[in-house]
Amino acid sequence: MAALTGTADDNTQKNIREALNMKHDTLTVYVSPNCKNLRFSVKKVKKNEQLDELQWLVDILKEKGKDAPKTMIFCNTMNEIASVINHLLFKLGVHAYDQKTKAPENCLLSIYHSNTWQASKDRILASLKGNGLK
Amino acid sequence: MGVNFPDIRNIIIWGAARSILDLHQEAGRAGRDGLQSHVIVLYHGQQIGPSEQEVKEFVRSQGCLRVAAYKSLDSTIVPLDPLHDCCTYCTAFCNCDGTSCGVCALPFESETAKVTEKPEGHTRNVTVKDRQDLRSALEEVFEEMKLQSLAIDESASHGFSTQLIDDVVKNCDGIFTIEDVLTNFPVFSVGNAIRILEVIQELFLDIPSLEDTLALFNVESHFSYDTWVNLEDITFSDSDDDY
Numbered sequence: 001m002a003a004l005t006g007t008a009d010d011n012t013q014k015n016i017r018e019a020l021n022m023k024h025d026t027l028t029v030y031v032s033p034n035c036k037n038l039r040f041s042v043k044k045v046k047k048n049e050q051l052d053e054l055q056w057l058v059d060i061l062k063e064k065g066k067d068a069p070k071t072m073i074f075c076n077t078m079n080e081i082a083s084v085i086n087h088l089l090f091k092l093g094v095h096a097y098d099q100k101t102k103a104p105e106n107c108l109l110s111i112y113h114s115n116t117w118q119a120s121k122d123r124i125l126a127s128l129k130g131n132g133l134k
Numbered sequence: 135m136g137v138n139f140p141d142i143r144n145i146i147i148w149g150a151a152r153s154i155l156d157l158h159q160e161a162g163r164a165g166r167d168g169l170q171s172h173v174i175v176l177y178h179g180q181q182i183g184p185s186e187q188e189v190k191e192f193v194r195s196q197g198c199l200r201v202a203a204y205k206s207l208d209s210t211i212v213p214l215d216p217l218h219d220c221c222t223y224c225t226a227f228c229n230c231d232g233t234s235c236g237v238c239a240l241p242f243e244s245e246t247a248k249v250t251e252k253p254e255g256h257t258r259n260v261t262v263k264d265r266q267d268l269r270s271a272l273e274e275v276f277e278e279m280k281l282q283s284l285a286i287d288e289s290a291s292h293g294f295s296t297q298l299i300d301d302v303v304k305n306c307d308g309i310f311t312i313e314d315v316l317t318n319f320p321v322f323s324v325g326n327a328i329r330i331l332e333v334i335q336e337l338f339l340d341i342p343s344l345e346d347t348l349a350l351f352n353v354e355s356h357f358s359y360d361t362w363v364n365l366e367d368i369t370f371s372d373s374d375d376d377y
Contacts, residue, residue, distance in 0.1 A: 008207075009154075009155070009206045009207055010206075032204070032207075032208040032210070032211065033158060033204065033207050033208065034200070034204055034208060034211060035161070035162065035164075035165065036214055036219075037165045037168055037169060037170050037171055038161060038164055038165055038171055038172070038173050039170065039171070039172050039173070039219055039220065039221060039222075040161075040173050040175075040199035040200055040203060040220070040221035040222070041172065041173065041174045041175065041199070041221065041222045042174075042175040042177075042192070042193050042195070042199055042222070043174070043175065043176050043177075044177060044178065044179070044193065045176060045177070045178055046178060047178040047179075047180065048317075050148075050176060050177075050178055051313075053176050054146075054176075057144075057146075069143030069144055070139065070141055070142045070143055070144070071142070071143065071144040071145070071146060072142055072144070072145050072146070072160075072163055072164075073145075073146040073147075073148055074145065074146070074147050074148060074151070074160045075148045075149065076148070076149050076151075076152070076181070076184075078324060079316060079324060080148055080149060082312050082313070082316065082324045082327075083312070083313040083316060083317070084148060085347070085350060086311050086312045086313045086347055087311070087313060089343060089346065089347055089350075090310075090311055090342070090343075093342060093343070109350075111350055
């Protein structure tokens with residue numbers, strides 16, 4: 001029997017072994033989850049300056065439009081999503097759209113949430129596979 | 135999502151994840167094609183409150199961020215070579231050119247350009263009459279909510295109190311975005327913030343792309359606009375009445 005898991009810390013590995021009644025000397029093949037092409041940055045900011053930290057993204061979007069590097073922003077709450085997207089749209093103004101018309105499919109930004117309508121989800125997924133954003 | 139997008143170049147983690155595994159799930163969306171990509175955690179103190187200890191240790195790390203991020207999953211983790219591809223901490227020690235490192239600072243690392251005033255007119259002219267209109271419009275919304283929500287106490291279920299109406303009326307010259315409403319007033323739901331914004335828009339017609347924002351929230355506007363007022367046509371100045 002083989003058990004396969006991704007990104008499990010020691011505790012999770014122990015739980016899995018116990019749940020499956022595996023012996024302690026079970027052969028373990030371990031591959032580090034280390035993604036060598038990811039570069040990490042952490043920046044602690046003041047609460048009221050957090051949105052200003054997105055200025056670089058606004059600049060890139062203004063300059064490159066749909067050719068800007070694809071970027072995802074993960075938020076923890078709906079309110080954070082609201083303030084981030086609102087800030088970006090406000091800063092970008094007309095630059096938030098790929099074309100003159102402000103149709104959703106021309107917008108460079110969108111929200112993807114489990115509650116997002118399926119039609120919007122499909123649009124966003126298609127856009128991410130092609131050359132959209134967020 | 136279960137869908138794989140190979141060429142995501144940047145992941146911004148707004149306020150850190152709840153657990154270190156979540157953080158890796160999010161980070162792992164970047165660079166599926168194997169090309170250099172970035173994981174940027176942007177947070178302020180309150181946001182990491184609910185996060186588990188490992189996440190706090192990661193964001194507060196005084197050393198290599200890669201080591202801090204992976205140490206609970208890989209006890210043999212070491213900084214990446216070349217150092218400038220590892221993390222912001224290691225970049226400072228990189229001397230891949232012999233004595234220094236020629237890799238320029240990435241855009242998000244440069245000092246945040248101090249934002250020069252809020253963009254395009256962040257106050258509007260508000261007359262005493264406007265304020266009265268705004269108050270009665272908000273009271274109408276308030277009444278409507280009371281009827282719909284069967285609230286016993288005035289603001290019990292929706293948090294739309296008379297105090298809130300007072301505050302919004304008083305400061306309406308500076309409200310342009312959902313963010314403005316959420317950060318400056320005791321409004322706890324995006325829905326209520328949107329209602330307030332809509333009322334303001336109805337009266338002043340000067341909020342750019344409100345409809346688009348609402349469309350993104352999948353909210354249908356409660357009214358339609360007959361005319362769009364062009365921003366450039368309006369001159370903004372500080373309100374000069376005695377509020």
